[in-house]
Amino acid sequence: MKRQSEERETAIRKTIRQIPRGKVATYSQVAASAGYPLCHRQVVQVLRKSGDSLPWQRVVGAGGRIALKREAGHDQRLRLEMEGVKFRGSRVAMEEHQHVFRTWEV
DNA sequence: CGGGTGACTTCCC
DNA sequence: GGGGAAGCCACCC
Numbered sequence: 607m608k609r610q611s612e613e614r615e616t617a618i619r620k621t622i623r624q625i626p627r628g629k630v631a632t633y634s635q636v637a638a639s640a641g642y643p644l645c646h647r648q649v650v651q652v653l654r655k656s657g658d659s660l661p662w663q664r665v666v667g668a669g670g671r672i673a674l675k676r677e678a679g680h681d682q683r684l685r686l687e688m689e690g691v692k693f694r695g696s697r698v699a700m701e702e703h704q705h706v707f708r709t710w711e712v
Numbered sequence: 713c714g715g716g717t718g719a720c721t722t723c724c725c
Numbered sequence: 726g727g728g729g730a731a732g733c734c735a736c737c738c
Contacts, residue, residue, distance in 0.1 A: 611736075633720055647735055650719050665719075673719040682719085695726075 614642050618652045621707070625664040628690045629705035630698050632668050639707035663689075664705075670698035 617640040624639075625631050631639070637646040653662045663685040667673040674682050683693065692699045 614735095642735095644734060646720055647718065647733085651717095651736060653719065662719085667719075668721060675719080678719075 611648075614640065614645060614648060615652050617641055618645070618649055619656065619660060622649075622653075622660050622662075622665060624707065625661060625705045627661075628703065630664045630666050630670070630686065630691060630700075630703050631705045631707070632666055632670075633673075634668065635704075635707070636665055666698055670694075670700040670704075672696065672698075 618636060621636050621640040622631075633646040633649045634643070636649050637643055640649075642648070649665065653660065653665060656662070663682045666682075672679040672682055686698065687693070691703050698704075
């Protein structure tokens with residue numbers, strides 16, 4: 607069914623847009639928050655397809671790792687720093703910048 | 713159905 | 726901390 611893929615894609619996009627400036631979320635986190643904990647890989651596909659229509663720089667790998675390749679990764683880092691995100695070594699300081707999706711409470 | 717792809721994860725050295 | 730291997734899952738031919 608194509609419908610379901612589209613729904614997921616939509617949910618994923620929406621979730622990514624919910625990440626505020628200066629915050630980040632991991633692929634797994636985005637997938638889970640979108641309602642599909644097993645689809646972190648689709649998150650990647652959505653990001654690749656969507657291009658600049660999403661704040662793609664706010665999605666990082668587990669532990670704050672930048673998953674993009676060399677140049678692109680550097681670019682992502684610059685964009686994040688520009689938003690006020692701090693880094694610890696080559697990773698995002700997750701303790702401060704990991705976005706908390708609170709769809710289940712409050 | 714099967715094989716290729718990927719901005720993943722986790723484990724291990 | 727960096728690098729490699731294996732595992733997993735969904736998407737797309």
